[in-house]
Amino acid sequence: MGGDSWAWIVPDGLWEIAEPLIPPSKVRPQGGGTQDMTDQTLFAAIIYVLVSGCAWRALPPCFGVSKSTAHRRFLIWSRAGVWGRLHEAVLHRLEDVGLLDLSRVVLDSAHVRAKWGEHTGPSPVDRGKPGSKVHVLSDRAGLPLVVEVSAGNVHDSHGLKLMAAGLQTKHDPYRGRHFQPGKLHADKAYDIPELRRWLRRKHITPRIARKGVEPKERLGRHRWVIEHTMCWLPGYRRLSPRYERQPRNYLA
Secondary structure (H helix, E strand, C coil): CCCCCCCCCCCCCHHHHHHHHCCCCCCCCCCCCCCCCCHHHHHHHHHHHHHHCCCHHHCCHHHCCCHHHHHHHHHHHHHCCHHHHHHHHHHHHHHHCCCCCCCEEEEEEEEEECCCCCCCEECCCCCCCEEEEEEEEECCCCCEEEEEEEECCCCCCHHHHHHHHHHHHCEECCCCEECCCCEEEECHHHCCHHHHHHHHHCCCEEEECCCCCCCCCCCCCCCHHHHHHHHHHHHCHHHCCCCCCCHHHHCC
16 A cells, blocks of 8 residues: 555654654565565554554454554564654654643643553552553643553652653753753642652752642642543553553553
8 A cells, every 4th residue: 555545544744753763674584484564554553453442353454464463563663662762753843843832741640450461550449450550741731741650559649750750861862952841730649748859859840739728629720731631541542441461562
């Protein structure tokens, strides 16, 4: 199929960003074998599974890719860090055109069901059933900047340092720039003096709701965007519930 054949599932420009990040296929030293499917077709098939949430065995025949080939390439690319580097590359593209606002960032987390694999634990909000917790740090408009997974019984506050430091370490080696947020907004779960001090040492102004001061019904002028983001992410069905055993695959 032609270059635009997968435009219905792969957004415009995404393959252009992803193509340089995909590792070359290994060549069989003994030769022979069947010809590899193009990376673009495999990329489209993987994106379809991640967005629709279907099982690998339910991959539609229109892609011309077997379920085992698509899943195997997904694992190879996951181990190679393709998805994290793709996310970072997209963020830099957005920053280049002025669509990334780091003057304020917003942090929140949500539980998802996960029966097995790394980073699972008894969920305190789901009758102790095994689950994971997804931590999301967004920009001022709710665009996800950093996404991490922890066990379901890990307190929200444990993710703050990891998320903020993860954002600051994202950089473009060709431009020599780093992402530096101005203010960080979070709810009362993060209202811990030590976390406020840590943020200030990182030159980030804490804007964390205070226990006993701000009513729990109020999301604040800036924190409401993360609620929209947390509701939007499960629209990518592979994220709810967590299917993949390895967290790095789940975050794809």
